[in-house]
Amino acid sequence: MSSLYIKTVAFEGIDIIEVEAQVHIANGAPSLTIVGLGDKAVKESRDRIKAAISSLGLALPAKRITVNLAPSDVIKEGAHFDLPIAIGILAAMNIISIEEASKYIILGELALDGRILPVLGVLPTSIYANTIEHGLICSVYNGQEAAMSSSEIEIVAVENLQQLVNHLKGIQFCKRPEFDASVFNASGKFYGDFYDVRGQYGAKRALEIAAIGGHNILMYGPPGTGKSMLAQRVLSILPQMTPAEILQTSVIRSVAGELRDNTFSAERPFRDPHHSTSMPAMIGGGKNANPGEISLAHNGVLFLDELAEFPRQLLDSLRQPIESGYINVSRANKHVTYPAKFQLIAAMNPCKCGYFGIAEKECKKVPLCAQDYQGKISGPIMDRIDIHVQVSNFTPSLDDDGSDRGEKSEVIAKRVEYARAAARERYKNEGISLNSELIGDQISKYCVLSIKARDIMQNAIDKMDLSMRSHNKILKVARTIADLNKHDVIEEKDLFEALAYRSKLVVKG
Structure with missing residues (x-):
């Protein structure tokens, strides 16, 4: 024996x-x-x-x-x-x-x-x-x-x-x-360059700010205005992952079975699930409590196109991971915690037909159709999105001389890295690196307003009926804009732009 x-x-x-x-x-x-x-x-x-x-x-x-x-x-x-x-x-x-x-x-x-x-x-x-x-x-x-x-x-x-x-x-x-570090390959998807998108300077600016601070962003506008194209090009201005981030992301992919063929990647994850995605596929679960899309997007981007088409319950399940950066998956025989620190980028039409606000195209149900469509997204989810930006219709000229294309991604990426470096230096003793990660007393410590900006902020609080979360998110976005503008404190110009990115409704009927 x-x-x-x-x-x-x-x-x-x-x-x-x-x-x-x-x-x-x-x-x-x-x-x-x-x-x-x-x-x-x-x-x-x-x-x-x-x-x-x-x-x-x-x-x-x-x-x-x-x-x-x-x-x-x-x-x-x-x-x-x-x-x-x-x-x-x-x-x-x-x-x-x-x-x-x-x-x-x-x-x-x-x-x-x-x-x-x-x-x-x-x-x-x-x-x-x-x-x-x-x-x-x-x-x-x-x-x-x-x-x-x-x-x-x-x-x-x-x-x-x-x-x-x-x-x-x-x-x-x-x-x-x-x-062999040479095994690091791109995911195979083509993300393109911001130069590919003609016009839409306001949306490009908003996405640059979101990339610097790690802020969540919602783009809304009629079909065909370039919302999806812009979202897909965000990776072209985000910095490469650090070795620690590569390891974290690869561990999740290993457990999910995405490293079977040695498809390692140093680029940030970009997950774009369809709006028919199930709850377990999105947040994690199933028989073996596998990681979901939000965990596979850890250290990267989660892009939700046609946001209002996702089931309301599924969107509400994102509340906790958006705030905490992790998700608890509980099943009868298993309780698992996965990291889920992702940057949410969402896009949607203003209404079901998509043409609310365009008189010659909008349907006969306005403005109720827009209000009903937007109402499919709960207030708490909207409150967790830092930046709301409208992507209006753009009519390009027939002569494509490059004048309406703006900057290339490599130019924008340099500004993003410079501003992120300033934030890393500022927060080197705080254990964070992005403005969106500020919490509690850190917000009042680092989001310092100029005298004029303080008056503007107080007026906004009184008139916009801001929640504490909204107030904090405005300050964090303003801090990012100040970094982009190379301001030591948040000036009134920085705060005005941050306030412009905040609204209770995507569009108001």
Whole structure:
């Protein structure tokens, strides 16, 4: 009779729970039993493991083999338990050394012919293994992902079970995969340049301010005015992610299964879900409490086109993550927290037909149609959007001489980086880097108004019936405009522009 254990992991969101694959072989009727609250994929692993070990020319001992995945009160999901269970059985059979195998965190799915297939969550597992000073064993197809976390962690990335057995026995050496920064690729989408959009200088200015301060923005106007084009080009003026942000974003993508083909990216996420998107797809959830669109947009942009067409309940579910930067996904058997620090960019028409305010095109139901359409978006959501900007119809000239195109994105991006650098320096002792992140006493400390601007702000509070949230958001946007204008304090010009971006209704009937 023999008993031993191999280390592997289970996932709770992006957090790691260490799991022991305990293998016990005893006399009795030949069987392979896996216990420990595993899902269907875990239960089915018995046949995959038997076939993979058979591919080595070996047969399981004619004894009772029991595998326990501990702790038993944690649900085990996924096929990545195949490989640690197989290694545990081979160690119990004295095919490989348990002392050597116990140096690693092991995960991988087994094919029937012994190949080791890629799995989800290798990046956060690699980070965890590094913190506990263990190595990592995974599929060769996850090698780049595993190497991304650290250049120091020992990684064994193999193609099949035979290679892994030979490596652990010292017969064959598997070279450690090295992370190659050249694997950072664009997402494949074309975002274009602000120069592509003719006219719309006011909207471009508003988007530049939003990019500097990380502010949420809503663009409204009739169809065909360039709202979607403008939103898609925001990435062209946002700075590249820092190494820490790249790692955070990649961890979420790893858990979501978006790094299977090593499609790493250093550019900020841009998620643009359709308005038919379900609640679990947007905020996270489903059977395995997977990350949703708002978490996949972490450190990037969440673009909601046709905002009023999204279900009201779905939009209201964004209230908490917009404010806190994270989302709690609760299910009957699982409670998971995902990061969700995104910049919301939304676009919508002023009414159902889209032409409210254009006399020759608007329908016969104005202004009620516009009020009903806008009423589909709750007040609390509108209150959380810092900047509201109208995108009016623009009639270009037939001669495209470039005079109505404005600046290229690279010119705007330099101003964005300069203003962001000023904010980073100002907040270096506060643990934040963007004006939109200011909270509590930080707002009064850093959003200092000039004497004339104070009078203007007091008048706005009295006349606009501002909520405290609206008041704070106006000050934070004004601080961003002051940075863009290179003002140490918020001047009246800065405040007037910030106030112009604030309204109770998108349009007033």
